[in-house]
Amino acid sequence: MKMQRRHWLAGGVALAAAGTGAWWADRRLSPTPVLDGAETAFWQTAFETPEGGSLAVASWRGSPLLVNFWATWCPPCVEELPLLNAFHEKQAPKGWQFLALAVDRVEPVRQFLQRLPLRFPVGMTGFAGTDLSRSLGNATGALPFTVVFGPDGRAVHRKIGQVHEAELTAWAGSV
Template sequence: MNTRRILAGAVVALAAAGGGVLANHWLTRDSDAAYAAQPDTHQGAVQQLWAAPVTSVDGKPQSLSLLKGRPIVVNFWASWCGPCVEEMPELSQIQRDYANKGIQFVGLGVDSEKNIRTFLQKVKVAYPIYVTGFGGADLARTFGNNAGGLPFTVVIDAKGNIRSTKLGQIDPAALRHTLDTL
């Protein structure tokens, strides 16, 4: 009887481990190529980005269309998203490293104005942060983020072409490689 319980426990453990491996593979299967040049299949998304209603953390309406003609890195994030918060120092460093090349990073907070303002009082970020509210998730979907997950990063070249997208935390080396090709 104990042998059956041990075997049953082993089968459950193996099934759980296998499920974890499959889930990890599914979630990260494109991570190595995530920043490779991709065909621009979501061109309308860039136009929607320029027209998106965003505000500063002080509640003042802003226009992302002012960034047209520049290479930009758009990072969709939220203050309650652990991986988003974890990658912000690295994004800030990369922004500082590439600012002299004219590359602008922008954070789009898929969160409330109050939460973002409170967060930014504690954490310093080297790039502008705008509030999209939960409508930012819909905007991220136009770029191909069908899962609606965060963080989600999009690299757009100066001509308005989507050069890469990445669901999940950035791979700093891969992002730098993409930025070097702009």
């Protein structure tokens, strides 16, 4: 009888720990509200390209815009980029715009893009991109982080972590 009680107690403790862990992970990976003024500030930003050019975000206002924060040293980021390339091929003819923001250094990004060219613009944020992503609702600064802006310039979808095809399809149908 005493042994059975220990098994039940151990099972209860394990269940509570698993539940707490799941709650903590969900809480940590759920986007927080966009900070006041962050969307306006984002649309007024220009990013340097890996080649030294400039990308003015304002030029894409009026179209759905998918922004993906990524880095060459982030395995889930690298893993989702081919999916984003494919999504770009489907959605660009429908007016969608795409921007990959590299939270990284220029040289590793240049080398990476030689191996896996992206079919959409890449902007450099350096490690300051973490602050930008936080202002858009990524409280932990985790990568990858994806934001979809509607034609009105408002953030309508946000995802901390790797995106999946079903999410992209749902987003495309709702914007």
